[in-house]
Amino acid sequence: MTEPTSDISLIPLAQKMEPKTGRLRVPSNLRIRVEGGSTEQLHPTVSLLGQWLSQKDASIQWQATHEEAEIQLVLQPGPSSEAYRLEIRPDGVILSGSETGWVRGVAALTVLLEEGGWPCCVIEDAPRFSWRGMHLDVCRHFYPVDRIKRLLDLIALHRMNTFHWHLTDDQGWRLASKAYPALTQVSAWRDRDGQAYGGYYTAEDVAEVLRYAQQRHIEVVPEIEMPGHAMAALAAFPELSCHGGPFEVANTCGIFDDVYCAGKPATVEFLETILGEVVELFPGRYVHIGGDECPKTRWKDCPDCQAQMKTQRLQNEDQLQSWLVSRMGDFLQAKGKRMLGWDEILEGGLP
Ligand SMILES: [Zn+2]
Known part of the structure; x- marks a missing residue:
């Protein structure tokens, strides 16, 4: 035998x-x-x-x-x-x-x-944990849809259920926006040795990735970083920063002092418009808002940020970040979504 x-x-x-x-x-x-x-x-x-x-x-x-x-x-x-x-x-x-x-x-x-x-x-x-997933940063390196699909096959063959898609960062903005075309014209590209490097996903690309993921019973969680890791967006919209720029899409890694200004109404409007578009594109339960590695250097010197802290009765800049995060959380909740973030969104406390 x-x-x-x-x-x-x-x-x-x-x-x-x-x-x-x-x-x-x-x-x-x-x-x-x-x-x-x-x-x-x-x-x-x-x-x-x-x-x-x-x-x-x-x-x-x-x-x-x-x-x-x-x-x-x-x-x-x-x-x-x-x-x-x-x-x-x-x-x-x-x-x-x-x-x-x-x-x-x-x-x-x-x-x-x-x-x-x-x-x-x-x-x-059966999976021991309900979240069994993989995260992919497409900002530092851009992955065309075909490579994402290959990755989704590998995720599925490893019996994972979640694909966390990191779509915006200092080094590139990868999601086409109806309201802000400059995000794909400017923010999606950075200079690499005199050549434009980058790319972005159209609504059709996103739909194709979602269809492919759904066939494999994988949930896709989009991530839009805020309030830090915003250099690519600020390159197109310097007015959303504290001191107005100008900026370039980052060419190096690191943590940059220039972030979205939490004191300007235009920033909140921009972020909510983007999240509104994300909600339309992605039918899943979650939207990830990043929230890590946000220096408060500019906020400390910014009259708009300081005025916002007074109006909202906030004690410090960490709480200002929490205020912004909570506002985005309320926005997403009203659209039937759950907000996710990196652990650092807890630093200024969350309700
Ligand atoms: Zn500011």
Whole structure:
């Protein structure tokens, strides 16, 4: 009797992985059937499996069937939406879970495929934490949509559920705005050895990324940085700073003293307009507003910031940042979104 295959491995580890004896060879024509659901529900998952397997040079022909099949998808919600149970036997695969569970399960199935077929095993899995994601900064380095899609495949194959998309920073503004076209004309580009370096995403690009993510059951969280990391925006709109500039889109890394002026009504209007556009573009639950690494040097010397602190009865500049953050939080909440930020937004206290 052959020993169970013991070298099955997944990243992250599945909650329970039990190697079994034997191997399932991949037939050239894979028959797939669905239990407890409709054939229409089967299509998105199977199409994903086909795409992923073809990336591993194991292109499959598949057909939906009501009879014997090598892969059986059982629609059976587990203890959480991402939970799945995957059993690979010498005569076939049984994958049960919700439709999200199926996607996580076929990700595992893709990763487990090796030359000669699938090692037999039983896997029971669900993420330990509800947020299992990856963050990508597209400001320091710009990633075209095709590369984002490749990354979304890798995220999905690692059974992650969240893509945190860092869209604005000192070194570039990457989101096209209907209200402020200068953000793509000016803020999206920086000078690199005499050449313009950068790029941006149109509304169509965003929709394409969201569609691709949704097929993989990944939530996209957009991030618009404020009140620091604003050099790219200030290069186009110096009037939103404390002392008026002029500025250039940053060419180096670091923390810059020039940030959005928290005392000027135009800043609040700009940020709320941008967040309004973000809410229109991104249907997800969360919007991230950054909030890290904001020096208060300019605010201390700015008559507008100091006047705002008096009007709002704030004791110091940290509280001024908290006031601005709370105002954005209220704005997002009124639009049905939850605001997220880096830990430093807590420094001046939050209600
Ligand atoms: Zn100011």
